[in-house]
Structures are given as structure tokens and as C-alpha cells.
Amino acid sequence: MALAGNLGYPRIGPERELKRETEAYWNGGLGASELLSAASQLRRRAWSVQQELGIDLIPCNDFSLYDHVLDAVALVGAVPARYGWGGGAVDLDIYFAMARGAQREGLDVGAMEMTKWFDTNYHYIVPEFAAGQSFSLSSSKAFDELAEAHSAGVKAKPVLLGPVSLILLGKSREPGLNPLAELLEPLTEVYGQVIARLAGAGAEWIQLDEPFLVRDTRRDELAALERAYGVLAAKKGSARLILQSYFGHVGEAYPALCDLPVDALGLDLVRGPQNLQLIQRHGLPGDKWLVAGVVDGRNIWISNLDSALTQLESLAGLVGSADRLIVAPSCSLLHVPIDVNRETELDPELRSWLAFTDQKLAEVVTLTRGLNDGRTAIAGELAGNARALKSRRASRRTCNPEVRGRLAGLDERAGQRQSVFERRRAAQRASLVLPALLPTTSIGSYPQTAEVRQMRGRHRKGELSQREYEGFIETEIRKVIELQEDIGLDVLVHGEFERTDMVEYFAQQLDGYAFTRHGWVQSYGSRYVRPPILYGDIERPQAMTVRWFRYAQSLTDKPVKGMLTGPVTMLQWSFVRDDQPRSETCRQLALAVRDEVLDLEAARAKVIQVDEPALREGLPLRRADWQDYLDWAVGAFRLATGGVADATQIHTHMCYSEFNDIIEAIAAMDADVLLIENARSGAELLEVFKEFNYRNEIGPGVYDIHSPRIPSVGEMEEQLRASLRVLENSQVWVTPDCGLKTRSYDECVPALRNMVEAARRVRSALAT
Structure with a gap:
């Protein structure tokens, strides 16, 4: 049998019990025995x-x-060795220190x-x-x-x-x-x-x-x-x-x-x-x-x-x-x-x-x-x-002839910028008032506090009107713009308080997607995601982010980034239809993102970030299959971003990527500024950009946002100096590793202040 x-x-x-219990343990609200008891209940239920x-x-x-x-x-x-383990059984403190880093008496160490x-x-x-x-x-x-x-x-x-x-x-x-x-x-x-x-x-x-x-x-x-x-x-x-x-x-x-x-x-x-x-x-x-x-x-x-x-x-x-x-x-x-x-x-x-x-x-x-x-x-x-x-x-419901017709009518020029990077950089520097060296920014999201989540929940339940909810979001945006100006960041973001998730938020505004209430899966640790279901052809009925960008930009003279999720990441982080090639679905997503990019540019966005943290994770596991994937993935990004003027600066962000074997594809994306997760990896990750003679600008993350630990000014100075030993001074941006959604303000504000101070010190040293 x-x-x-x-x-x-x-x-x-x-009910995401593991998240609730582990976070309570980390915050001191739950003891070790209680955490282990809750874990036992989850296992017994599964069995x-x-x-x-x-x-x-x-x-x-x-x-x-x-x-x-x-x-x-x-x-x-x-x-x-840095975790101070003395042998014997690996206890919860050592275990979670390896996962998240730790700052307590006698120990100040980053995560693995x-x-x-x-x-x-x-x-x-x-x-x-x-x-x-x-x-x-x-x-x-x-x-x-x-x-x-x-x-x-x-x-x-x-x-x-x-x-x-x-x-x-x-x-x-x-x-x-x-x-x-x-x-x-x-x-x-x-x-x-x-x-x-x-x-x-x-x-x-x-x-x-x-x-x-x-x-x-x-x-x-x-x-x-x-x-x-x-x-x-x-x-x-x-x-x-x-x-x-x-x-x-x-x-x-x-x-x-x-x-x-x-x-x-x-x-x-x-x-x-x-x-x-x-x-x-x-x-x-x-x-x-x-x-x-x-x-x-x-x-x-x-x-x-x-x-x-x-x-x-x-x-x-x-x-x-x-x-x-x-x-x-x-x-x-x-x-x-x-x-x-x-x-x-x-x-x-x-x-x-x-x-x-x-x-x-x-x-x-x-x-x-x-x-x-x-x-x-x-x-x-x-x-x-x-x-x-x-x-x-x-x-x-799975087929939209209009979308298929638009894609069939595109030619190769749709995926090309108007000019080469050097000419674009000159136009962008004339348009943006930024420091000549080491401009600072953050990746996108700011802490989603309990109040933000509570108000979103009340709005979803109908307890808060649309007008009241939008007023609350505007207040949060105003506070985070003022905060960033006070910290001294050069290129600002609006904080993404209206977004539950960097994929779900956009998917909710696109035809061809459906959503679950309980469809959570683990991304890492207590970070869970709820991938949307991509079941049909993708179309953008109307602008998705312009309203919030306009409001944020109206509050400051500094440039505010338009923030979008790229087509490859939308694909990778969704449950995707299996009745047509993934490459075709990705092109449909790219067309929707392109429409949004052009609407943001028309709303006077000078910097637009199209995040592709999932680009490398989509790479086939066997090298023989790589080129086909990279051709259509890079093509989708270029289709999404290729329609803007030279003076509009395109940023992209990538997570946890080994770039050595895909550097040619990254260069072919032709983003003006590439922001990368780097704090846990060190400058060796950047060597490939030097060896390849990568000419566009790069922002290697200088601190690890996945850990609650607050890095010192000196640590981030050293991170910057390590990057500058590999990259040209004029190439480098200063940024955290990733968005700050999962951190608290008590954690991220001092870290950002330290980051800006580190940039100022290194900038000053370079000027002497």
C-alpha cells in the first residue's frame, strides 16, 4: 500500500499565534515557559x-x-563566538540573539x-x-x-x-x-x-x-x-x-x-x-x-x-x-x-x-x-x-483583451530611457538640490504603530469614514515629513502609512487580483505576509499613489520619492496564475507600473523608486535557465521605468542579493540609483560593482533594520568608509538596509540620526 x-x-x-507569542516574549510580556507552552499547543494542533x-x-x-x-x-x-555562548544547551537568549541581534548588559551584538x-x-x-x-x-x-x-x-x-x-x-x-x-x-x-x-x-x-x-x-x-x-x-x-x-x-x-x-x-x-x-x-x-x-x-x-x-x-x-x-x-x-x-x-x-x-x-x-x-x-x-x-x-474573469492588445502594440523603445546615464545624472543634479557627496534617504516605510494598525482596522470595519481615515493618514504623513526634516535627511518619503504591505496595497488597486483574510505565510521570524492571488489579466483602472505623493510633497521643499513596487516583485510575492507563462504576467504588471510612474512624473515627482527586492529570488536554481528569466525580468523593469524624462531619477531597492552572478542584468536595468541591503554582508558584497565598473549610483545599507539594535555613529561611519574604499565617492548614497515598517520610532529615530551624523562626518572628512 x-x-x-x-x-x-x-x-x-x-490566527498567527506564533507571531503574537514570540513578540510578547521579546517585549518581556511573556516568560520562556509560557512561550514554549504556546509552541507546544501549535504543534499538537498541526499533528x-x-x-x-x-x-x-x-x-x-x-x-x-x-x-x-x-x-x-x-x-x-x-x-x-561573538554571542558569548559558553557551551551546553543553546538557550532562547542565545537563539534569538543570533536571529535578531541583542543589546543588553554585557552584550551588544548584531544578528547573523x-x-x-x-x-x-x-x-x-x-x-x-x-x-x-x-x-x-x-x-x-x-x-x-x-x-x-x-x-x-x-x-x-x-x-x-x-x-x-x-x-x-x-x-x-x-x-x-x-x-x-x-x-x-x-x-x-x-x-x-x-x-x-x-x-x-x-x-x-x-x-x-x-x-x-x-x-x-x-x-x-x-x-x-x-x-x-x-x-x-x-x-x-x-x-x-x-x-x-x-x-x-x-x-x-x-x-x-x-x-x-x-x-x-x-x-x-x-x-x-x-x-x-x-x-x-x-x-x-x-x-x-x-x-x-x-x-x-x-x-x-x-x-x-x-x-x-x-x-x-x-x-x-x-x-x-x-x-x-x-x-x-x-x-x-x-x-x-x-x-x-x-x-x-x-x-x-x-x-x-x-x-x-x-x-x-x-x-x-x-x-x-x-x-x-x-x-x-x-x-x-x-x-x-x-x-x-x-x-x-x-x-x-481571467482574460482582458484590451491589456493584451496594448502589450502587443509596444515596441522596444518603450523599455529605453531617453539618454545614457551620464547625461541623465547631469539633468538630475541640476533638478535636485542635494549634497554633492553622500546624499541621505530612507527606503520607504516608517513604523506601522499600534495606532496606525488600529485605525486601519476601524476603517476596514466601517467604524471610521473614508474622510476620517484619510485625515488620519495625512496627519501621520505630516509628522513623518517633519521628522525627516528634523533628522536632516535629503530625500524624503511619505512613510507608506496607507499600505498594509508593499504588494497587497497595489494589488488591491489592480484588476486581476483577489485577496484573502487569513492567507498568511511566514517570510522570516515573526514577519508574515499575505500574498495576493493573481488570477487574471492585470489592469490599472486609476492612479494608485499620486494622491498621497502630492500631499507629502506639498509639505516640504525637499524632494519626496514616489514609492512603487516593481513588476517582478509583484509577481514573486503573489500567488501567481499557472495558466500562462510567468513572463507574460510580468509584462502585464510592468505596464500597470509604467502608467503609475508616468502619472507620478506628471504630478512633479522628481524621484520615483520602483522596488525590486525579489529580482534575484526569481532566478532559476540552475544556471542553464538563468538567461531567459533575466531577459524578461529586466525587460519588465525597463518597461515600467523607461518612459520618464532624463531629469526624473529612478531608484530601485534590492534585498539580500548576491550580485556577482547577475551584475550584468543589474546594469541592464539602468536604474539611476540602486539601493541595496548590505549591513549584514559588509563591503565584500560591493566588490563586484568595482570589478564590473558599475557607473550608476549605489546606496549600500549602513544599518540592519531587521534587528532592534541601534548602531552607533562610529559603526555607520565605518560602514560608509568601507563602501568608499570600493566605490567612487560620487556614487554613494546613505540609507538604511530596508524599510522601517517593523521597527518602533524609539529604535529607528536614533538610528537615523546616527546615520545622518555619520554621513556628515564622512562628507566633511572627504572635503578636507
Whole structure:
């Protein structure tokens, strides 16, 4: 009999309980025991739901208070020395200090670096490795949660980030260190202890995630995998080991995976359909199970159950029997909301096209039953699924002939600025009254206080009229303009108090989008997002931001930026329709943004920021697929920004990006000012701009807004000086890493004052 499996369940809770409890703990309103008790309740609920749905292999240790990669760091004691850890168990204070930084008696330290989890909008804490580093078993979390599951009557499957991926996802600041060659052996020894202890505690299956396998793999990486899993297999006792991959196909690594001493291989058959061809070509060893990821764990559309079942029937023939199949989602369901049935305000037809976590697990169970008992056993489910799919294909709401006609009528000039950058820079400097060196700005948003959220909620409930709400927003804008002038910033922003989210705000004003009330997913830590649903052709009925820009600009003589989200980020941070190429959907978004850019320019905006923090996360995981993506992604940005005059300055902002391998694409975007998240990475991130001879202007973030810690003037001076050692003086802008929405005014105001003072000091030194 085939089994129904799951790779991971959302951690956040149906009411975002995890956010509430962790933030209360950070603020001192909740004790450690209370936080851990709340976490236990969330885990038990998740297990209960999966049991009721009929999942056979229910994961445990997929829960995390902050990040599963950080959990792995704690598990093996890979705590950087600066956190003052004395050995023993990694406690909550050390754990959260690594995640968020800490300022308390005897400790003033920044957070560890954070970056995107493969090509998703989830962020992980980047492990750090040093020469001669030792590892030790330093967390009981995996064992405690297995015991907790057993006490709840659940034969759970522990989930661990595999040792090779843990090393490859990390970084070392020591030149010449090869962590894979030098540190894998001691790391694997600790993993062996973990496997042995889990097996001894009654784990029948243990899932080891090795997502690095869906990237271009090297021989030394596969050799490392062979060494590591030889050790782990010797420690597993009667437990079965699953080597799990996701987010793509394993390509050239497949034959090597077949030779590993593991009991099951987990393959993504949604984003990696080539995996089916690999099985057809090479077969599957007779001693191995296949975890068949046939339900999309990354998007929210219902599966085509008939097609998925046909694929599973084919796989059963290829591997010899359905008894060697585990039906599963393509990846952890961390990336989708929990339950679509709660979305009672959605149009019923649209809702019938959607599947969130619980619905996807129901699909897994249905497919498993169909495979085991035959199609007649699930005839009703197959018929209902076919009706919903037919409804979506036939719906008129997905197609807008006018939008398609406009796009078809564009020529290549639509994506080109009028002049080269040097000529544009001269026009912009004549138009903008800014310091000749190191102009200062902020990225966009300012703190969304409890009052802002309360007033927005009252307006949404009808307790506040539109006029009253707009009056409140105007007051907040006036206060933040006055604040920025008092701080001494050169280019101002209006604060974005009217916006819940940098994607949702725009999506709400575009045709072709729908929205959820409870559709939250984790971005990082306690930062959750609610991606809108892009189901049809995109059109902008009217201006979206001009009203607030005009008001903000009327309050000051300094330039105020028009603030927009770029087309690639709108695409990446939405749940996107899967019935047409993503490139075509992105062009539709670019056309809508272009219309808004031109309206802002007509309203006399001299600086317009079109943010593309998600540009790199959309990059395919295999290099052979990069150029096609970069061509259409850069083309979409240029279409969005290419219509303005030379004197209009286009800014863009990017998050957590490694630029070395896409620098040509960044240059091709031709933004006048590129603002980048850099405070956790240091000046080495900027070396590529020097090597490439990048000529446009750059604002490397000088302080980390993801940490509550307030950096000193001296620290930011050093950040600036480090940037100036790599970049030309005339290129550099001074800015925080990112928007300030999630910080408090008590945190961001002193940090901004320190930032402006640091810029003044360095500017003065450069002038002497």
C-alpha cells in the first residue's frame, strides 16, 4: 500500500499565534515557559489536523520559533563566538540573539546574516563557519518534539536539515577555508548522534532535507553526500532514512542518489518534472521507496487530480509497486496558507479553484486512496475536481483583451530611457538640490504603530469614514515629513502609512487580483505576509499613489520619492496564475507600473523608486535557465521605468542579493540609483560593482533594520568608509538596509540620526 506523507506543516498558527507569542516574549510580556507552552499547543494542533485528514507520515521538528536553519545551527552548536555562548544547551537568549541581534548588559551584538531560501520569499539565517570549528549536540528540540508527538499518539517522522545542505547554505569569512572538506566530518559525527538518538526514541522514518541537490551540483558535493550518508546510515538502527529534495529536479545527481544507503528518495515532480524522466531513464533501486511530490507545495491552485493520479500510476509501474510510493506535496507547506475554507469572503467560484495546506493534504490522501483502491474509490472527488478545473478554464474573469492588445502594440523603445546615464545624472543634479557627496534617504516605510494598525482596522470595519481615515493618514504623513526634516535627511518619503504591505496595497488597486483574510505565510521570524492571488489579466483602472505623493510633497521643499513596487516583485510575492507563462504576467504588471510612474512624473515627482527586492529570488536554481528569466525580468523593469524624462531619477531597492552572478542584468536595468541591503554582508558584497565598473549610483545599507539594535555613529561611519574604499565617492548614497515598517520610532529615530551624523562626518572628512 502506498502511504500518504507530508514534508512540513506551517508553523504560524491559524490566527498567527506564533507571531503574537514570540513578540510578547521579546517585549518581556511573556516568560520562556509560557512561550514554549504556546509552541507546544501549535504543534499538537498541526499533528491533530494531519491525523484527522489521514496523513500516514506526519512530520515533527518542522516547527520552529524562528527558522529551521537556525534550529540546525543550534542543534550542532555552530554558534559564532561573538554571542558569548559558553557551551551546553543553546538557550532562547542565545537563539534569538543570533536571529535578531541583542543589546543588553554585557552584550551588544548584531544578528547573523539572513538571506532568501532558494527561490522562495522565505528567509533563513545564514550559518557561519570558522577554521577548526568544533560541533556538539547542543539542543534537545528534535528529541523533545518527537517525544511530544508520541505522547499525543502520533508516530511522527522527524525532519532535519541535512548536513551537506547546512554547510553549503552557510558562509565563512576566512579566506581559503573549505567548510565542506574541512568541517563535514565532525559535523556528520554530531548528526550521527542525532540519528541514533531519534531511532532509539522510536522514530520509524527520519527525513533529511538536502535541497542543495536541485542546484547545479559539483563532484565534491556529491562525494561529500556519499561520505556523510555512509556515516548516518550506520547509526539509523531500524529507522528508515528519507533523503528529501524539493524546488526542482536533481539532474546529474540522480545516479549518485540511487547509490546512497538511504531507504527513500524524495523528489519534486511539480517544479522538477525532469525527475520523472530520470526515473524512467535510470530506474529506482529495489531497496528504496520514492516520496513522490505530486501536489504543488508552493502555489495555491488545486491539483489536477486525474493527471496526478495518472502520474502516480505510471510511477508505481516504474518502481515495481505502489507499495514503494509515498504520495506527498512537492515541498514543505510552510509556503502556503493553512485553510482556504476560512476565506468566506472570496468569490465562491474563485475559492473553488484554490487549495491551501489542509486542502493540499486532503488531495494527497485522496490520491493515495485512488492509487491503493482504484479510481472508482475516489470517483466523486475526481468529478468535483474536474468541474472546478473546467470552470477556471472557461471563466471570462481571467482574460482582458484590451491589456493584451496594448502589450502587443509596444515596441522596444518603450523599455529605453531617453539618454545614457551620464547625461541623465547631469539633468538630475541640476533638478535636485542635494549634497554633492553622500546624499541621505530612507527606503520607504516608517513604523506601522499600534495606532496606525488600529485605525486601519476601524476603517476596514466601517467604524471610521473614508474622510476620517484619510485625515488620519495625512496627519501621520505630516509628522513623518517633519521628522525627516528634523533628522536632516535629503530625500524624503511619505512613510507608506496607507499600505498594509508593499504588494497587497497595489494589488488591491489592480484588476486581476483577489485577496484573502487569513492567507498568511511566514517570510522570516515573526514577519508574515499575505500574498495576493493573481488570477487574471492585470489592469490599472486609476492612479494608485499620486494622491498621497502630492500631499507629502506639498509639505516640504525637499524632494519626496514616489514609492512603487516593481513588476517582478509583484509577481514573486503573489500567488501567481499557472495558466500562462510567468513572463507574460510580468509584462502585464510592468505596464500597470509604467502608467503609475508616468502619472507620478506628471504630478512633479522628481524621484520615483520602483522596488525590486525579489529580482534575484526569481532566478532559476540552475544556471542553464538563468538567461531567459533575466531577459524578461529586466525587460519588465525597463518597461515600467523607461518612459520618464532624463531629469526624473529612478531608484530601485534590492534585498539580500548576491550580485556577482547577475551584475550584468543589474546594469541592464539602468536604474539611476540602486539601493541595496548590505549591513549584514559588509563591503565584500560591493566588490563586484568595482570589478564590473558599475557607473550608476549605489546606496549600500549602513544599518540592519531587521534587528532592534541601534548602531552607533562610529559603526555607520565605518560602514560608509568601507563602501568608499570600493566605490567612487560620487556614487554613494546613505540609507538604511530596508524599510522601517517593523521597527518602533524609539529604535529607528536614533538610528537615523546616527546615520545622518555619520554621513556628515564622512562628507566633511572627504572635503578636507
